Amino acid sequence: MRKVISFLLLAGFVFYFATLTGGLLIPDSSADRSSVGLDILSRSADETGSANAVTSVVVLYRGFDTLGEVTVLFLAALGISVFMKSTGEKRKKVLDQSFILKTGSRLLFPLMFLFGMYIIAHGHLSPGGGFPGGVIIATGFFVILLTSESVNFNKTLMSVLEGLAGLSFIGLGVVGLLGPGNSFLQNFLPLGTFNTVFSAGIIPLIYAVVGIKVGAELSSVVYAMKESK
Amino acid sequence: MVNPILLIIVPLGTAFLISLTASFLKNSTKYLALLAMIANVWVSIKLLPEVMQHSINVVIAGVKPPLGINLFVGPSGAVFSILISAAGLLILLYSFKYIEGDSQHKYYTLFLLLITGSHGMVLTGDVFNLFVFFEILAISSYILVGYEGKRNGLEAAVKYLILGSIGSVLILVAVALIYQEAGTLNMADLADKFGMIDPSKRLMILVFFITGMGVEAAVFPLNSWLPDAHSSAPSSISAMLSGFVIEVALIVIVKFVYSIFAMTEILGFLSLVAVITLLVGEFAAFKQANIKRVLAYSSIGQIGLILFAMSLNSTGGINAGLMQIVNHTASKSILFLVAGFLIVRTGSYQISDYRGIAKKMPVSAFFFVIGVLSLLGVPPFFGFFSKLAIIIAALHTGSIFNTVMVFLVLLGTVIESIYFLRIIQVMYNRDGIVDSVKEAPFLPLLAIAAFAVVILAGFLVLPQITGYTGGVASEIVRKMQMAQVF
Numbered sequence: 001m002r003k004v005i006s007f008l009l010l011a012g013f014v015f016y017f018a019t020l021t022g023g024l025l026i027p028d029s030s031a032d033r034s035s036v037g038l039d040i041l042s043r044s045a046d047e048t049g050s051a052n053a054v055t056s057v058v059v060l061y062r063g064f065d066t067l068g069e070v071t072v073l074f075l076a077a078l079g080i081s082v083f084m085k086s087t088g089e090k091r092k093k094v095l096d097q098s099f100i101l102k103t104g105s106r107l108l109f110p111l112m113f114l115f116g117m118y119i120i121a122h123g124h125l126s127p128g129g130g131f132p133g134g135v136i137i138a139t140g141f142f143v144i145l146l147t148s149e150s151v152n153f154n155k156t157l158m159s160v161l162e163g164l165a166g167l168s169f170i171g172l173g174v175v176g177l178l179g180p181g182n183s184f185l186q187n188f189l190p191l192g193t194f195n196t197v198f199s200a201g202i203i204p205l206i207y208a209v210v211g212i213k214v215g216a217e218l219s220s221v222v223y224a225m226k227e228s229k
Numbered sequence: 230m231v232n233p234i235l236l237i238i239v240p241l242g243t244a245f246l247i248s249l250t251a252s253f254l255k256n257s258t259k260y261l262a263l264l265a266m267i268a269n270v271w272v273s274i275k276l277l278p279e280v281m282q283h284s285i286n287v288v289i290a291g292v293k294p295p296l297g298i299n300l301f302v303g304p305s306g307a308v309f310s311i312l313i314s315a316a317g318l319l320i321l322l323y324s325f326k327y328i329e330g331d332s333q334h335k336y337y338t339l340f341l342l343l344i345t346g347s348h349g350m351v352l353t354g355d356v357f358n359l360f361v362f363f364e365i366l367a368i369s370s371y372i373l374v375g376y377e378g379k380r381n382g383l384e385a386a387v388k389y390l391i392l393g394s395i396g397s398v399l400i401l402v403a404v405a406l407i408y409q410e411a412g413t414l415n416m417a418d419l420a421d422k423f424g425m426i427d428p429s430k431r432l433m434i435l436v437f438f439i440t441g442m443g444v445e446a447a448v449f450p451l452n453s454w455l456p457d458a459h460s461s462a463p464s465s466i467s468a469m470l471s472g473f474v475i476e477v478a479l480i481v482i483v484k485f486v487y488s489i490f491a492m493t494e495i496l497g498f499l500s501l502v503a504v505i506t507l508l509v510g511e512f513a514a515f516k517q518a519n520i521k522r523v524l525a526y527s528s529i530g531q532i533g534l535i536l537f538a539m540s541l542n543s544t545g546g547i548n549a550g551l552m553q554i555v556n557h558t559a560s561k562s563i564l565f566l567v568a569g570f571l572i573v574r575t576g577s578y579q580i581s582d583y584r585g586i587a588k589k590m591p592v593s594a595f596f597f598v599i600g601v602l603s604l605l606g607v608p609p610f611f612g613f614f615s616k617l618a619i620i621i622a623a624l625h626t627g628s629i630f631n632t633v634m635v636f637l638v639l640l641g642t643v644i645e646s647i648y649f650l651r652i653i654q655v656m657y658n659r660d661g662i663v664d665s666v667k668e669a670p671f672l673p674l675l676a677i678a679a680f681a682v683v684i685l686a687g688f689l690v691l692p693q694i695t696g697y698t699g700g701v702a703s704e705i706v707r708k709m710q711m712a713q714v715f
Contacts, residue, residue, distance in 0.1 A: 035412035036295050047292075064289045064298045068349070068361035071241060072368060074248075075342055079372040082335055083383070156252040163249025170242045176291070177232065184234050185290040 049191030112140035120211035134214025165213035269314035295415035301354030304700035385457035396444030403437035420709035445478035449506035459525035464569025507533030547702035549618035563600035570669035611687030
């Protein structure tokens with residue numbers, strides 16, 4: 001009986017939702033609304049010097065949100081380290097991985113690291129940036145942690161990197177605040193030549209610190225989960 | 230002019246700095262947190278007189294709204310910033326003696342991030358940015374609830390996490406619908422364009438937003454997480470969560486209903502929900518034997534009272550609700566902070582174990598009584614004036630519905646006074662069975678005393694306080710306009 005009632009409620013809710021949001025999946029282009037998105041698309045290249053419009057939105061137009069998102073990730077990593085306290089002792093029995101797996105992962109790691117760096121450094125030119133690049137670097141650590149029994153993982157270094165990267169993000173913003181623009185996260189560097197690595201002012205710098213932060217945080221999350229009981 | 234963005238980046242930057250220096254500063258990182266909180270109190274006090282003249286609009290990344298993100302600081306932002314940073318500073322001082330253990334730096338990092346999220350929610354002028362700060366606030370409070378790592382704390386944290394996540398998904402859906410329908414995320418721009426949206430979709434955005442935010446604000450059917458979370462968190466965190474976190478979520482709801490969505494037709498429903506919240510909270514508190522659960526349920530009752538005042542659709546009502554928020558922040562913080570050391574000293578959460586404890590901990594018991602009396606609304610404490618203002622504002626509307634609601638609110642106060650006076654009776658019982666119990670240390674008592682000064686001396690500066698809350702109230706009832714932002 002309870003199942004029937006809950007099914008009916010759910011069906012009613014779905015029906016209500018579907019009727020109200022009929023136009024949600026199909027964007028009605030006929031509506032004459034000024035949209036912020038179109039506005040940004042038409043001016044981002046000139047204003048920010050970034051060839052990748054998405055990056056200009058993530059790092060500049062909504063850079064303050066990105067600072068918040070980085071903080072949310074920082075919080076998640078911190079939460080995991082609070083709840084999954086390291087037991088301090090090595091696990092009794094670690095499965096002995098095969099020689100091929102161990103050597104293969106060691107071979108793979110530098111390549112993944114390099115690829116992650118590339119993704120971070122080219123965030124303002126091609127799809128990618130700090131978040132995916134940082135995840136790729138962390139995945140490299142993940143492969144190493146999974147395949148070898150004992151890793152010299154420096155937890156202190158990771159927390160120093162996290163803090164330093166976060167502070168640099170805010171520091172870059174504060175330089176803009178003190179500069180002539182008098183606005184937090186203002187792009188205070190010259191925009192450079194469009195579509196080259198050294199362009200778009202502070203965007204690559206911010207993406208670099210985001211990349212370091214995401215990489216360090218996800219690596220310590222993986223480590224904390226491996227070490228916990 | 231001090232830049233309001235400092236209120237957000239100072240605690241956030243200090244949180245990162247603590248993470249950077251934790252390996253060699255160890256537990257001394259708490260002094261960094263202290264510096265950040267003092268800076269925040271100073272900035273918010275400097276800010277208040279300025280925004281009473283005219284609201285401040287802070288452009289971020291040099292991009293003018295609606296394309297970029299802005300902070301929009303009116304009287305409500307400044308008043309709540311003072312409330313958050315002052316209560317935060319005092320609770321931080323309390324934590325110095327209350328929080329023990331090796332990895333305290335994690336506690337102080339989370340503490341500062343909770344402060345960051347609260348400030349961000351009241352200062353931002355952008356709907357999606359509001360969601361981001363809501364997430365920071367919510368996630369840091371999930372972790373802090375389970376910080377002690379005890380079984381009931383972890384259970385409460387998971388429960389809070391599940392309900393809170395559902396709430397934030399609903400807010401995100403509301404934000405997505407807003408962007409789809411209005412093509413903007415800026416609050417002032419949205420206020421201009423919201424009337425043009427199809428009425429059924431407008432209602433849907435409103436419902437999703439209020440339901441999502443209502444989870445954090447602990448409005449009646451959505452508050453099942455609160456008694457567990459507020460009672461099993463460390464007491465300093467309970468004081469923060471009850472003292473200003475739920476109020477911040479509530480003021481966001483009120484601000485959206487009045488000045489952004491301008492859909493005041495929902496207010497009748499909200500005041501009904503508010504009175505149900507109040508009665509449910511007070512009746513549930515009546516039955517509890519665990520002191521922190523009594524206080525947690527009482528917070529539900531109080532949030533109902535505040536919401537009732539704020540949904541009267543009048544400046545006087547919002548003004549009265551704000552006064553009640555100030556009263557609740559001060560008095561509930563006192564009660565939770567005193568309860569923290571009662572629990573530490575006796576090792577028990579049960580009220581019956583505190584028989585005669587007033588002899589051993591006279592100062593704590595004295596402050597507990599002050600907190601209770603102000604919460605009940607006994608003159609000449611601050612709570613009397615705020616409750617009186619609520620009743621006057623409700624009767625002033627002249628509707629029969631509100632008159633009936635006032636009787637229910639007074640019924641709630643009667644129940645409240647029964648269970649609180651019962652606790653005091655136990656504490657001041659002559660034949661005490663408690664022995665070898667020491668008074669709480671000096672620093673926590675100092676923090677508690679500072680809260681007590683607010684409710685004891687509040688009536689001396691009542692005209693000034695109502696001047697500021699009146700400014701906030703008239704800001705909230707007025708519809709936001711894009712012209713204000715530029």
